[in-house]
Amino acid sequence: xxxxxxxxxxxxxxxxxxxxxxxxxxxxxxxxxxxxxxxxxxxxxxxxxxxxxxxxxxxxxxxxxxxxxxxxxxxxxxxxxxxxxxxxxxxxxxxxxxxxxxxxxxxxxxxxxxxxxxxxxxxxxxxxxxxxxxxxxxxxxxxxxxxxxxxxxxxxxxxxxxxxxxxxxxxxxxxxxxxxxxxxxxxxxxxxxxxxxxxxxxxxxxxxxxxxxxxxxxxxxxxxxxxxxxxxxxxxxxxxxxxxxxxxxxxxxxxxxxxxxxxxxxxxxxxxxxxxxxxxxxxxxxxxxxxxxxxxxxxxxxxxxxxxxxxxxxxxxxxxxxxxxxxxxxxxxxxxxxxxxxxxxxxxxxxxxxxxxxxxxxxxxxxxxxxxxxxxxxxxxxxxxxxxxxxxxxxxxxxxxxxxxxxxxxxxxxxxxxxxxxxxxxxxxxxxxxxxxxxxxxxxxxx
Amino acid sequence: xxxxxxxxxxxxxxxxxxxxxxxxxxxxxxxxxxxxxxxxxxxxxxxxxxxxxxxxxxxxxxxxxxxxxxxxxxxxxxxxxxxxxxxxxxxxxxxxxxxxxxxxxxxxxxxxxxxxxxxxxxxxxxxxxxxxxxxxxxxxxxxxxxxxxxxxxxxxxxxxxxxxxxxxxxxxxxxxxxxxxxxxxxxxxxxxxxxxxxxxxxxxxxxxxxxxxxxxxxxxxxxxxxxxxxxxxxxxxxxxxxxxxxxxxxxxxxxxxxxxxxxxxxxxxxxxxxxxxxxxxxxxxxxxxxxxxxxxxxxxxxxxxxxxxxxxxxxxxxxxxxxxxxxxxxxxxxxxxxxxxxxxxxxxxxxxxxxxxxxxxxxxxxxxxxxxxxxxxxxxxxxxxxxxxxxxxxxxxxxxxxxxxxxxxxxxxxxxxxxxxxxxxxxxxxxxxxxxxxxxxxxxxxxxxxxxxxxxxxxxxxxxxxxxxxxxxxxxxxxxxxxxxxxxxxx
Numbered sequence: 007x008x009x010x011x012x013x014x015x016x017x018x019x020x021x022x023x024x025x026x027x028x029x030x031x032x033x034x035x036x037x038x039x040x041x042x043x044x045x046x047x048x049x050x051x052x053x054x055x056x057x058x059x060x061x062x063x064x065x066x067x068x069x070x071x072x073x074x075x076x077x078x079x080x081x082x083x084x085x086x087x088x089x090x091x092x093x094x095x096x097x098x099x100x101x102x103x104x105x106x107x108x109x110x111x112x113x114x115x116x117x118x119x120x121x122x123x124x125x126x127x128x129x130x131x132x133x134x135x136x137x138x139x140x141x142x143x144x145x146x147x148x149x150x151x152x153x154x155x156x157x158x159x160x161x162x163x164x165x166x167x168x169x170x171x172x173x174x175x176x177x178x179x180x181x182x183x184x185x186x187x188x189x190x191x192x193x194x195x196x197x198x199x200x201x202x203x204x205x206x207x208x209x210x211x212x213x214x215x216x217x218x219x220x221x222x223x224x225x226x227x228x229x230x231x232x233x234x235x236x237x238x239x240x241x242x243x244x245x246x247x248x249x250x251x252x253x254x255x256x257x258x259x260x261x262x263x264x265x266x267x268x269x270x271x272x273x274x275x276x277x278x279x280x281x282x283x284x285x286x287x288x289x290x291x292x293x294x295x296x297x298x299x300x301x302x303x304x305x306x307x308x309x310x311x312x313x314x315x316x317x318x319x320x321x322x323x324x325x326x327x328x329x330x331x332x333x334x335x336x337x338x339x340x341x342x343x344x345x346x347x348x349x350x351x352x353x354x355x356x357x358x359x360x361x362x363x364x365x366x367x368x369x370x371x372x373x374x375x376x377x378x379x380x381x382x383x384x385x386x387x388x389x390x391x392x393x394x395x396x397x398x399x400x401x402x403x404x405x406x407x408x409x410x411x412x413x414x415x416x417x418x419x420x421x422x423x424x425x426x427x428x429x430x431x432x433x434x435x436x437x438x439x440x441x442x443x444x445x446x447x448x449x450x451x452x453x
Numbered sequence: 454x455x456x457x458x459x460x461x462x463x464x465x466x467x468x469x470x471x472x473x474x475x476x477x478x479x480x481x482x483x484x485x486x487x488x489x490x491x492x493x494x495x496x497x498x499x500x501x502x503x504x505x506x507x508x509x510x511x512x513x514x515x516x517x518x519x520x521x522x523x524x525x526x527x528x529x530x531x532x533x534x535x536x537x538x539x540x541x542x543x544x545x546x547x548x549x550x551x552x553x554x555x556x557x558x559x560x561x562x563x564x565x566x567x568x569x570x571x572x573x574x575x576x577x578x579x580x581x582x583x584x585x586x587x588x589x590x591x592x593x594x595x596x597x598x599x600x601x602x603x604x605x606x607x608x609x610x611x612x613x614x615x616x617x618x619x620x621x622x623x624x625x626x627x628x629x630x631x632x633x634x635x636x637x638x639x640x641x642x643x644x645x646x647x648x649x650x651x652x653x654x655x656x657x658x659x660x661x662x663x664x665x666x667x668x669x670x671x672x673x674x675x676x677x678x679x680x681x682x683x684x685x686x687x688x689x690x691x692x693x694x695x696x697x698x699x700x701x702x703x704x705x706x707x708x709x710x711x712x713x714x715x716x717x718x719x720x721x722x723x724x725x726x727x728x729x730x731x732x733x734x735x736x737x738x739x740x741x742x743x744x745x746x747x748x749x750x751x752x753x754x755x756x757x758x759x760x761x762x763x764x765x766x767x768x769x770x771x772x773x774x775x776x777x778x779x780x781x782x783x784x785x786x787x788x789x790x791x792x793x794x795x796x797x798x799x800x801x802x803x804x805x806x807x808x809x810x811x812x813x814x815x816x817x818x819x820x821x822x823x824x825x826x827x828x829x830x831x832x833x834x835x836x837x838x839x840x841x842x843x844x845x846x847x848x849x850x851x852x853x854x855x856x857x858x859x860x861x862x863x864x865x866x867x868x869x870x871x872x873x874x875x876x877x878x879x880x881x882x883x884x885x886x887x888x889x890x891x892x893x894x895x896x897x898x899x900x901x902x903x904x905x906x907x908x909x910x911x912x913x914x915x916x917x918x919x920x921x922x923x924x925x926x927x928x929x930x931x932x933x934x935x936x937x938x939x940x941x942x943x944x
Contacts, residue, residue, distance in 0.1 A: 010807065011887060054544060065553030067568030068557045088477075098527025101735060111523065111860045112524070113522035120464070127937045129502050143778070224492065252497065253498060274787070309923075321629040331600070331633035333629075335737050360486065360487075
């Protein structure tokens, strides 16, 4: 057994020290009735070479973004992942450590999280960010729960411009505390502010909008915030931090909480997980935040050091009265994001935004010229946009796969209102050549 | 032990110099590159975000140094109880990085992601077999989210039968996430007193069971590292009152191939793939917390469910009674690949040997330490043991002090002050991957500390001295939280 170190001779020695005859004797508390009387019915052990061959075959059945031009978005994006990330995160001292319960032996993890918190606060324009949550969707849900706890109100209004998959997760999380959810409809791809005004009331704990929204459109979130604040509700802005090297930070637009998915910051798509849940807040809300926080402090000799802090909010101390049930964060993904932001830096992150915008707009213009293809919305968009097609989006997607193009996400499965639409995302990695090839294939597919 | 440059005390921001950069991005190859021509001005950041400006070598050197300020399983014995810090096989990493897995977008058409869906389907089947459950959802992102999923399914089940049950019973020895997840699912938590050995007090359970109780949630083996031997009685008592029984799977590493929660009468259990199934802990995540259930709870599984139709795999969204979604996508798939690889590497005999050796190692440690520390319960333990520093406390040495001294002696520390029902608790989980030699070194160190407590307590109180920083002021950190770096000029 390759991962078990004791030899049979050592096992015998150890049993003798313990004073029993066999391992079975150690299991005496388990009643016979409780015992499994047969081996587990899982496949037999495979040799390493067989296992690799088998998994390579399984892997090869999947249309991945190395071999296909990936125009898929909707919450997961094919952005550049600089080489240093993989090398650094695979260092065993990061990779095989756990929650920094002993800060003296965990300064590497703690420092990197402190850096991550600083970067996320800066990008979102907020005062504080936590050490990360599971993913963008659960971050939105935790933000709604937090708004409910802070305002002691039992309802929330969520724009239909918020990723429908996130909205489903919010619904799941709001089931227990019985928070009533209302949706604010869209008008031409952005939140209908008049309808939002009507939906908000004295029981509204939070208004949730996404920037840019699920369809890629840039919303007037500032006015949404004014509507929320006038009613005494918090404004929660869902944002992808990779876009905030270029876009106005939500903190400058009136956000009380900024949450979102940080996968684009150097975390592989990996079929949707693990991801990186970003959570940032205004200073006055810090003691109500879910999740871990790392703070700077000093040691016995007055030297700077870092610790997990404000832990009295958390479940291992407050148990059922904790701000959240979340126990771990996604420290390794937060580390990937920290390294990503370090590599990209001030200039690089802005450039990622500029390139993505330029290429997305070039693509949108090229596609919209094709008969049978039009842009679904007229609102300004960032790196993602919806196309309305004269042919079934599913069939177009299927056809373009033959040209090694992942054409986009047919919106039908996520939002029935847009059954003829295809959501297309263009990152800085897409080349003009790929976009032109897409346009040609699309023209053929809808003709 | 530490090879970081002595006294290294930098943050990446403090290495920054204007104009330095590490990125390599493509030139713009489309005609209009200026976002000001494409987007309304109010959407564009007025000034660039204040981010570090560093070179690639700065990045590599800084994070390599930070890594050297950490203990991990690859460098240290890490006996953190209830966390199962076993060796993380390297082949798992190679397999998770195959491009068809790592570079796969979650919304790729099903027909073009058959390999990934097949792997998920097979992993769910394997976990169902290992646990004796009927169905497994891989969606929860961590153990605590698995608990939430399980408790929400229990809630939906009762509601579907027209029963509005409001309470969940949880022993005082439970992990803190159990009451927190339960409260989040809308239940009130009733804490039950455990017996001295961590077993459920059956009389107390009997007193609390009733038509308003939705579930009873326990950890098996319990948090003192003991197998709850009256488990069948407990599940029968609960079921007689319509109460669902939930198993916290944190301690699954003790029972692989020995016993199965499904056969013990549990209705729901979660798995921590990062514990039992060797996915890396990563400094605090990502984890993965699949949840297993019996047939009667199947309608409530989170959507979508991976199904096999003929030879094709698909995501089934049409589940009207589902509790909904927990994550945007399908779960922490990268962890699924690692867990699948591990199960296939081990096979049935290997999995059984894991638990046998985990139990052997824990009992060996307990035997070697029991003359020097108080043990928390009698009889053999399962895969972890809890000792108490009660004796040392009388000499002015706490469990925390012992933990700090262990850092100097080359070990990470056991879990301290958990479970809450043991005074000055030190919870040790050696795992099956450690050898007798390592365990002997560790026990020798703890025995040395017990002796130092009597002869030279100051050396313990001064510890740690070999770490990059010494005891940190946690109170000060909480009183005046400093949660981000600010440039010196702005301070």
